[in-house]
Amino acid sequence: MAHYAEAQETLDSYVKARVPLITVTTIEQQRALRLVGETASSPHRADLPFLKYTRATGLSDLRSGRPVIDDRSLIGAMDFAAEQFTKRPNSTFVFVDPDDLTSDTSASRHVAELARQAETNGGALILITDTPIWSGLQRLGMGMRLDLPNSEEMYETIAGVLNDHRGVPGIDIHWTEADARQAADFLVGVTEGEAINMLTTMLAKGRLERSDVLELVGYKDRIFGDLAGLDRIATRKGEHEVGGLRNLGRWLDRKQQLMVSDLRGTALRPPRGALLVGVPGCGKSLSAKAVAARWNLPLYRLDLASILGQYLGQSEGRLREALETADRVAPCVLWIDEIEKGLGAGEHDSTGVSQRLIGQFLFWLQESDSRVFVVATANNVQGLPPELLRKGRFDELFFVDLPDEDDRREIITLYHQRYLKNEPAPELLEKLVARSEGFAGSDIEAALHDVGAEALLNGGTETVSDTYVIDVFTNTMPLIRTNPEQIEQIRAWGRERAVPAGTPRPADSAQGQRQSRRLVQTTP
Known part of the structure; x- marks a missing residue:
């Protein structure tokens, strides 16, 4: 993983060594151009020409942005580079997102020939691309990666955006340094440009509260809406x-x-x-x-x-x-x-x-x-x-064991409120707790779902009697009755090897069984 500071050091050493072909692999082209620009701005390189090519602007001076030739095609830029390598030794040309160089094509061989010419004249080609390049090109120079910003780099980006907006009329920022640090941790995995877009979108509301830090998770989630291997x-x-x-x-x-x-x-x-x-x-x-x-x-x-x-x-x-x-x-x-x-x-x-x-x-x-x-x-x-x-x-x-009485009482109340829109009467609740011995949470939910459906079909909860609810529970067949051997095998394994997710039961440490793992109690 090469983040900005490491990549800057690596690129500086490659340029100093006049490596004829330098490949910078990244999905952040503008960030990579800034990296190359900082390398070119070193005082001892003031007299060395640095030129860049992009599809939109054609060939221009890297430092000033001044156009160099009228021909904006890649072929025109490469021909000019070949000419300059012989006229001006130690020239450096930066090509952003050139034609497909992943395999042995005429474009790849053209770049390879240009790299050999650069090596003869002390020049260098820097390719900024988001795809791997042909192995024949790789062997002519050195490659490096510029990875997405880490937490510290992301914090610097966030701090820069916030500082630019502090004091701007109509924008009230309440984030502390700790909030910015937390936001930086949350935004690891997105590009610098995406992070800036998220922050400026939030700032457009005119107010940035400390509680808004968690809002970044939602913005990030929308960026990764359809992901390979994962279902949202x-x-x-x-x-x-x-x-x-x-x-x-x-x-x-x-x-x-x-x-x-x-x-x-x-x-x-x-x-x-x-x-x-x-x-x-x-x-x-x-x-x-x-x-x-x-x-x-x-x-x-x-x-x-x-x-x-x-x-x-x-x-x-x-x-x-x-x-x-x-x-x-x-x-x-x-x-x-x-x-x-x-x-x-x-x-x-x-x-x-x-x-x-x-x-x-x-x-x-x-x-x-x-x-x-x-x-x-x-x-x-x-x-x-x-x-x-x-x-x-x-x-x-x-x-996760079968629920005990207290757990069943809580589960019955939960699903009674969900499907019948009210809490069960205390007397009915205790009867249902007794009738649901051995029930899993899903058994209780299924029974109360049936009760809720019956209430809907008959015009309301008042049409469903306590007797009917108790009958539904009585007729529910839990898994522990249909497959008791399998359930007991699972429970025996869990008592000995895992921390109980619910309240530990005294029966779990009965004679003849190993005691369940002790649960460490922490102070609030």
Whole structure:
């Protein structure tokens, strides 16, 4: 990764060495031109000619912008460069976005011949492009990358825009340095130009409040609207509430504080995320949506099934692209549903694809410092690879069990309000709590959804009797009754190996069982 200061040092050394062909690969052409311009403005290069070519302006002096020739074609500029290399040694020509040079074409060979002529006369060609160039050209010189601005560079850009607008009539700026730093962290992954456009759009309102920092996440999300390997999941506050899971909720509240904290000057990194395992239908997937909605962050779903390809290396390439995309759209929540189906032990073992994908994903989890909070879920705990469960991969491993009485009481109240627009009477609530023993959260939701549908069809909630509601719960068949062996196997695994997402139960440490992992209590 070569950011601006590193790229400037590298380019300066190449120009000083008179490397005949220098390739600067970047998607930010104007930023690259500024880089070359600063290199050309060095006092000891004042007498050396620097000229640039763009399709819009043709050939002009890099420093003054004065046109050099009337012919604005690339061929005309290259012919002029060939002539100048013989007349004025040590000339440097900068070509921005030249014709396709990715393969062996007549244009590539023309540039190669020009580079050889530059080498003979101490000249240099600088190509600014966003695509790789033909290997035959690469061997004639040196290449470098100018990556997107890092957090520190983005802060300088933001500070510059804010300083330009402070004191401007009609614009009231309340951001502090800490706010600008936080905004810089949020905008890592966009170009300098995109960042300036976002800020000036916000300033156009005439007032920049401290709370507007989070608005940048929405602007950034709109830039990356359609992304390879990731599905954007729409979320709204209040639509994805999760009943129960109190321990998970308290843990997430503390992680949210760390997610938006300024970590400069510390050895800390942003939260990596949580792996949720447990009984199907108890809120694992819903928790991913709830986190994104609660934190006001965009939610992206990584579909591992779509990652798998039929050709050698295709799956690994798709996963790498998806994870790089997640880094760019950060801060965000990345939801990986049923992770065991894509990275589970035994999948594609004959080809080694599974192990390579696991290694690639775990390396990203370990090394990425972007603010991507991963919520991965798993139902088949036996299919999880051991490497995924080691401490340090995810921040924590949570077990989502069937809800207890208190959790069921909260879940019933939640869905009763959603589907019937009121809270259940205390007497009815206690009867439903008793009738829903062994229910998953999804079972409770399904039962109350049926009650809500009945109320709608019959003209209102007053037409639905308590007896009918109790009968609906009585006739609901939860998974623990239809497949008790599988559910008990999952619960036994979770009690021993994971932190409980809900309230720990005394029964979990009954005689003959290992005690569940202790939950560390933190002071508020």
